[in-house]
Amino acid sequence: MTARVSWPDRLRGLAIPAALLLLWQWAAHHSTAYAYAFVPFEQVWRGAVQALESGGLLPNLGASLARTCAGLLIGSVLGLALGGVLAMSTLADKLAGTLFHALRQVPLLAWAPLIGLWFGNSEPARLLVISLAALYPVTLNTFEGLHQAESRHLELASLYQLTAWQQFWRVRLPAALPHVFTGLMHALTFAWISAVGAEMLFSAGPGIGSMMLTAETNQQMEIVLICVITISAMGTLMNHALTLAARRLLRWHR
Template identity: 45%
Template sequence: MSQSLNLKGALQQPVVVLQGLVLPVILLVLWQYNSGLGSSHAYAFVPLQNIYFAFLQLLETGELWLNTWGSLKKAGLGFLLGSTAGLILGALLAYSKVFNALVSPLFNSIRQVPLLGLTPLIALWFGNGEEAKIFIIALASFFPLVINTFQGLSHYDEKYSEVARMYRFSFWHEFKRIRLPQALPHILTGLNLAVPFTWITTTASELLFNAGAGLGNLMMKAEINAEMDILLVCA
């Protein structure tokens, strides 16, 4: 009986994978069909073979590697700085009522402002170089970590605190053995949210501050030169 169930599950798995490929294949076919309807359509819907050849060209010249590495470096550094600062601030907000009362109103006000709306001010502070991009990227990962760390550390089962007091746990012992394990799912959720925000903001910051290596910079050059195939490779 168990063998038949295992066989059924093994047969269903490829079917599920194939079902997931149906819509992408249909979209690719429609895209290729539209690209053959005329020059105006071919500009908006670049033929798939042109995109493939542009990809190979970028690989050969090394532009794709150089700009991808440039984007990954900025994204990694911004994510590290932003998430670390977010963890620290979230913990301080959860543990100190005085600090929470002082900082929380300002924090909640700033996080309502769209990140890209801060670019003029950031450009004034940091210029148009790498520092400005990294600062915006750090902010993208900062806010999800603050909110989720605060929620994880401030909402916990009180009975565990009673146990900690009974056994006279130190602050760090209680934090390590009780608070942190309970907060970990919230923190991981914050990190999960921060990763896509970080990558999207990386490309957006490169489009806004068009200097240095990065996929956003390569996309901007491709748009200026009307090289839609290269733009789609970078996207």
């Protein structure tokens, strides 16, 4: 059974965030030099109500979530396929493995000028950034997972004269599923972060990142903070949901 965290331990975990929030509120009311940066909580609350009532927050959040899901789907499907091919084919690993590992060392921000040159300030440019962010962790974890099948299981499969395709579906893939879900969880985090970053780099169209840029230009720091809080909350919820799904689907693997 999983050990339960006691209430005193949970309260200790809230001590530092509470102290930082109090320090922020103090700076908002007592520091005239940084009044622009430290927005009081009451102003943030009014900004949140206004953003919800005006219909500005939810459409931008929906656009970012849709963009994240699309990029995550593209990157994950390609990552599963690429990781599977590299793991199952020695020739493919020799031909493409070195290139893949070299390309994944390049930060996504370094690709931004080329992507902007190829696709302009467009939706395909944003989707490409998100897809690349999801591609790398899924490919790596799929590759590693397919190599985790125990040798005794593979020997037993050979004894029963299973074909390579049957060994893949019945032995290698079940053994790889925990690694695949780990890759998907990492891919979800990277895709969500990259979606916001791509919206700030290629700012045409709706999205939380675009909303933050507009608010910063208009010196609406309360809107910027609302966007930051929304990004953090949605990322946490999506990761928690995927973790619960993985636990249910992989219950048989324990």
